[in-house]
Amino acid sequence: MGYSITIYKKMGYVSYGTEDADKITIINSLIDVKINRARDTQVTEATVIMEYEKLPLAAFQGGNSGIIDNYAHIEIYFDNVIQLSGVIKKYEYNEENKTITLNCHDMFYRLLNATDEDINYGVTTAVNVIADLVNRAGLNFYQEGGTNYSISSLKITEGTVYGDVIQSFLETMHAIIRCNKAGTIVLEDQYPPYIESGGDANHFDWVYKDSTNNSSDNAGRDATLMKNILKITCSVKIKNEDYIAFDKFEDPSMTSYLNGERWYEIIDNSLANTQEKRKAVAGWKYLEYWRKSTPLTVLPTLGNKNIDLGQVVKLLRDNTNPGYYLVVGIDTEVTGDGYTDTLQLEGMRDKTTIYEIPKLIASGVMKEAS
Incomplete structure (x- = not known):
């Protein structure tokens, strides 16, 4: 497999130098590349270790003369297939080994920033608000899924984290959001379609087999995070006074699985201002609990440059039926x-x-504490 890294000189918040003199490409001369991506941690991290002699480094004490520097744009490729588009967040030299370690984040990190002004929306839609917030963070946006709906108005106060607002929308839309390998923020369905006991009638992207792809795997069931009783709350105004509307839900199948025990959680969602949206939040959370209850780790597998988060693996394991x-x-x-x-x-x-x-x-409405 061939691999390469291209680093671009800094030239502003939403741009970077693309002329030959403003970028450097390192091909097949790396010591180590690690990329850690996970659905629940949002920001993909990469660590690159390489020899630094003769590379155009920024001055250690600061300055703009070099290319390799914090917030410089970086792209990682395996066989010309992009694996990460992001920025260098930290770098360290090892003078003895003549190596430099780059710690990088993909572009989702910008959505963890806070607004520096109030943002007001009139009549619009949930998707339009998400797209605008992503664009304000200097990122590209693409919608693949999620249940859109109209909103009459929305005010986002200064100091609010972009990602927090977006997360509230996602829970009411049966959706998730992530940064793809090319650096675009993608709005997707929370989960792919799946038919219980449907076998190969279900879509799957890859087949992995114990004796071929994998050296080992570990599976189990985990109920420690499950909450079967959810109270979904939202602040509302009634006759210009502040109230909290709520709906309390139960997942009876989870109650049965938890042997009749009742585990309770209150979830506030500032956008869940109707019972329909509060039920959507409850369904979103129940699906998260169920999916996290059946973890399996396959380690290690042969590298696959095309595998990605959200894809489905058909796993063939010894002494058990195929799993999806x-x-x-x-x-x-x-x-x-x-x-x-x-x-x-x-x-x-x-x-x-x-x-x-x-x-x-x-269900109910209660006066909000002053």
């Missing part, structure tokens, strides 16, 4: 010894059933 798993984490490492992936997988669930499963057990 969602890819939720990929730890990639390229060294002189080869190219491997460690995959974090989770058992598949039927999202349609879970979205409809929240059973309303209480």
Whole structure:
């Protein structure tokens, strides 16, 4: 496999130098590349170790003369297939070994920033707000999924984190958001379609087999994070006074799985201002609990430059029926010894059933504490 890294000279918040003199490409001369991407941590991190002699480094004490520097744009490729588009966030020299270590983030990191002004929206849609916030962070946006809906108005106060607002939308839209390998922010369905016990009638992207791709795997069931009773709350105004509207839901199938125990959680979502949206939040959370209850780690596998988060693996394991798993984490490492992936997988669930499963057990409106 061939691999390369291209680093571009800094030239402003949403641009970088593309002339030959403003970039450098390192080909097949790296010591080590590690890329850690996971659905639940949002920001993909990469660590690159390479020899630094004769490279155009920025002055250690600061300055703009070099190319390799913090916030310089970086792209990592395996066989010309992009694996990460982001920025260098930190670098360190090893004078003895003559190497430099680059710690990099993909472009999602910008959505962890806070607004520096109030933002006001009139009549618009949830997707339009998300797209605008992503654009304000200097990023490209693409919608692949999610249930859109109209909103009459919205005010985002100064100091609010972009990602926090977007997360509130996602829970009401049966959606997730992530940065793809090329650096574009993508709005997707929370979960792919899946038919319980449907076998190969379901879509799958890759087949992995114990004796061929993998050296080992570890599977189990984990109920420690499950909450079967959810109270979804939202601040609302009634006759210009502040109230909290709430709906309390139960997942009866989870209650049965938890042996009748009732585990309770309050979830506030500032956008869940109708019962329909509060049920959507409950369904979103229940699906997250169920998917996280069946983790499986395959380590290590032969490296696959085309595998990505959200894809589905058909796993053939000894002494058991084929399983279908969602890819939720990929730890990639390229060294002189080869190219491997460690995959974090989770058992598949039927999202349609879970979205409809929240059973309303209480509703109300209470005066918000002053």
